[in-house]
Amino acid sequence: MVAATQSLEELCINSIRFLAVDAIEKSKSGHPGLPMGAAPMGFVLWDKFMRFNPKNPKWFNRDRFILSAGHGCMLQYALLYLTGYDSVSIEDIKQFRQWGSKTPGHPENFETEGVEVTTGPLGQGIANGVGLALAEAHLAATFNKPDATIVDHYTYVILGDGCNMEGVASEACSIAGHWGLGKLIALYDDNHISIDGSTDVAFTEDVSKRFESYGWHVLHVESGNTDLTAIAKAIEEAKAVTDKPSMIKVTTTIGYGSPNKQNTAGIHGSALGPEETALTRKALNWEYEPFVVPQDVLTYMNKAIERGAAYEAEWNKAFTAYKAKYPSEAAQFERYLSNKLPDGWDKVLPTFTPEDKPLPTRKHSENCLNKLAPVLPELIGGSADLTHSNLTELKGFGDFQKGHYANRNVHFGVREHAMGAICNAMALHGSGLISYGATFLIFTDYMRAAIRLSALSQAGSIWVMTHDSIGQGEDGPTHQPIETLASLRAIPNLTVFRPADGNECSGAYKIAIEKSKKHEPSLLAFTRQNVPNLPGTSMEGVAKGAYTIVECQGTPDIILMGTGSEVSLCVTAAEKLTAEGKKVRVVSMPSWELFDAQDAAYKESVLPKAVTKRLSVEAAASFGWHKYVGPEGDTVSIDTFGASAPGGTCMDKFGFTVENVLAKAKAVLG
């Protein structure tokens, strides 16, 4: 037996290290430094604490693990492999970072079973951890009974210096402390190295003190490279403190074991190279060939399979008892987990006729949310400190606060980015929650990385964005979106809605909720100001993305198309043009993505190729509209920043008037 001098634990830890070293060496790409330094904490956590079932990675009551420092993903892949997940085989590890592999360059929940969320963009993971812990707290408060516990798991996060420098992490950890999420335990890999070199270069704050200022329980493991007992003791202590999240600073050496590269930035993001790999093998007394794991290690670590089956069986038993005692709650819980919507849920969404009074679409949104809230108890979310501007309160469902975790109105504070990551994690908790986050449309800029991740990582978050144009008014150009819609429409897998009136708001919510259950995010843009209810609009129309709401006899001379608050301008302008003898079609386009997804025949029926005279009207940048208006068309749009003035004045001054639409339409008609 080789390496007889090593304890079984050391063998396990070195197995993790060398799976990382060798996979990265083979792919000639990756980040060995973190796995080598964090292997001890990863091993202790997964071996002694984490409750999960490798053969059923989606088992509901598993502890969640997030590697926020996602570049160190070989740590996670090694742990998944060693503990017996089917998702990561040794062959997968040999395919690290290759086309089509299960072991991509950063952890991707949609590629690899056992990965909870997608990390890599720094800080997102710890913020996701807050969201997973929130979800657990909420579900526990909602479903657990004094005599029956069915929701009860920890959320563990390993994060690094990079995560701790990111603002999104600061935001999320501040609100986690406020909420007192005691089952969130973060292990901070304190290795003093970031890409530019020693953290002395740019990161000399007292991280522990900062977390204390947030209200966290803070611990320190001084010898994180070797002191497994101290790591275990710290996690025990963290678990014992139930009213505060815990942060364990674990001081380690990046690239531990590499004689010449450890404790340098050189080992952060590059393969060691053959020579240094050999030297590291020697230094760590590791005589196994690449990708060979000692059988003792496999046997030992694979015990996770047995443990996991037992955990799940135990939970199943508990759930069976729960079901017997609390059948209606159990049925609801099972529906949550099935990710199915209750029958007839969408019947609550209101419809409107042109006789109904004009309202801001944000008010329609409020109505929809409040109609949905009673029938969809899994709907949970809130605003980044703009609740009464975004109109996102679920009335009567209370504020989610420490000690009131069953409540469903989440106050994120002025923390848009953390809100995004927290909503994503709620969606990815796998328990059927429908999460929503709200702010002014312009401030999607503050949370764009999280919105993108909702689309990439198949988190069905719903983004409720109000004050969606220069109609916002007096707050001025810092608060008025111009390019914002275009920038969001460009994101793959995100469906953007800009409804024109009450019917279209209902239609947008219907699809957004359905998409959420299909793990697809939506972004809804609503007006601050009143809009009339229009003839011809419908929930069904919204589902097509674009549809004719005013039709003419025969082939149209011109098509006016618009979204949101500008559709009514198109309708009025069409009336006037019709009175002048023109044949005019009006197309409402609440969602480009949904329209683009229709078949060619439908698209031709709405925007016939033969009709080349087209005018779009949207109080936003023209960017992207040329696809629909074509070279003979034009846009009524705004390609400069806005201005501070009453909303109506802004609309007038920037040309969003019936007169200007008419003038431009006539110019297009020639």
Place this chain on the structure above:
Amino acid sequence: MVAATQSLEELCINSIRFLAVDAIEKSKSGHPGLPMGAAPMGFVLWDKFMRFNPKNPKWFNRDRFILSAGHGCMLQYALLYLTGYDSVSIEDIKQFRQWGSKTPGHPENFETEGVEVTTGPLGQGIANGVGLALAEAHLAATFNKPDATIVDHYTYVILGDGCNMEGVASEACSIAGHWGLGKLIALYDDNHISIDGSTDVAFTEDVSKRFESYGWHVLHVESGNTDLTAIAKAIEEAKAVTDKPSMIKVTTTIGYGSPNKQNTAGIHGSALGPEETALTRKALNWEYEPFVVPQDVLTYMNKAIERGAAYEAEWNKAFTAYKAKYPSEAAQFERYLSNKLPDGWDKVLPTFTPEDKPLPTRKHSENCLNKLAPVLPELIGGSADLTHSNLTELKGFGDFQKGHYANRNVHFGVREHAMGAICNAMALHGSGLISYGATFLIFTDYMRAAIRLSALSQAGSIWVMTHDSIGQGEDGPTHQPIETLASLRAIPNLTVFRPADGNECSGAYKIAIEKSKKHEPSLLAFTRQNVPNLPGTSMEGVAKGAYTIVECQGTPDIILMGTGSEVSLCVTAAEKLTAEGKKVRVVSMPSWELFDAQDAAYKESVLPKAVTKRLSVEAAASFGWHKYVGPEGDTVSIDTFGASAPGGTCMDKFGFTVENVLAKAKAVLG
């Protein structure tokens, strides 16, 4: 005399309060709460400490003031008016938040002289404050002499709870503590109210302790509503600590003086209404009509004019002496302030021929930066912890660190958003600095709010973004930009460049530097991977945005157009199509914005209307390209997220190959 019971100081403070109350009452829009609560600290700061010249708002050595809580802008407008700035008259205050006024809904440096930066999006202002303080420290270290000080000013910031919740503020304050920027003094308006109500709802961290953890000097004024002596004493103490930035927590009452609305969220963002305004007048013993300021107040506050003239005269004298002793430094300093580029600066930019070896454009970028660094000493910037990936080090010019402020390589840490705001502030310091900030292109998502503000607020920052496509490779979809270019091109006033080779990199830098001096930001997108130097590319071509690099005889059958790393695919495909007898033009389009700004004749010469067979090739989303390819054209693009694999594999798999370009071109040709 009315209000005889009030001291002159109280009269001044109440004048500020009622200018705010009455302006907001008149416009029926705005945020009275902050000005009413922060008037005492605003008054003390501007009256007893701030050195500025109202009749020359741009006087170089002025103390800088930032209202990071920009919604409270009436505080700033009142102070500008009372201290005698010409930019804000009483008539301007009556026009608060109206079309074309000098008093927009949030402070805009480009509208109102005396406003240093544009605030409103929370957290940006305090981060800008770090940038202004950095600029001061850098210029002081660069130009001051043991016997002659010409750069010596403070940066004061008033920020609120909202700013302190934002991640960008956390990032910026952490790095400010690291740098030890002692002349940055932040007054935190600790009023316990945010829009959703008491800060108890979402913000219960210990802010002072957090700032201590960053290495700041922290003070507390307990009675910020009334204790002017304590405010003054705290600012004195803050000034006395020169090796740390200072944060003074000033506990106040939002809406101080309003009997029924003070200390509630109701006074944050709404006019008081006539009744409550009358009650507030009574409560504060204010018997003046709206917009009437007691003459004693005007006389007293207007003394700032005299003081300001004296400060400037004193400085002019000092500068004259400096100039006599240090003529070459003085000439350089004057050039900085004139915002002029040195003669012939651009001659250092290299040009290339197809015989020159292929390089990644990020490497060309590094070469350009290092050619420019010696001739443009005002060039200062760095990366968010990716210095050696972005290749942005100015070699030989040292790291900007505490005690080494003359150095020019700034290590921002993994803090993209703060980097953005800090770069903007360096550009807006008004001292000719050319600031640049770098990260991976995908992480513009983390700093988008700051990039937008560079464009809105006329900060000539240069954004150096590398790893600009799926060619990034193994890091995978979290790190591969798809929609990113489109989302940036959509921002008004921002010029985006994606150069194809060495000549185009030089051309992009030439324009970006020139634009910086004209207060216009640029964003440059560079490859990770090698690209060949192409025939026909030129710096002059870049200036036109798009230009023909491969021409055919007569009218082209098809135009192939591309950007960056894909232009070479177009060139090779064109060769093959030409060999097959087709007439093919290749257009390189390094900058859409510059091309759109050309006259119609030039545009027609490059993309003639008659040539409708067009194909774009860009390893990014198709979003926006239809404007150029038209309905008969097509795109070689990627409208899904990327994948983790070697960069070349990604390019191949997603169709960025000569074969696919040929196939698509033939399909377009029909």
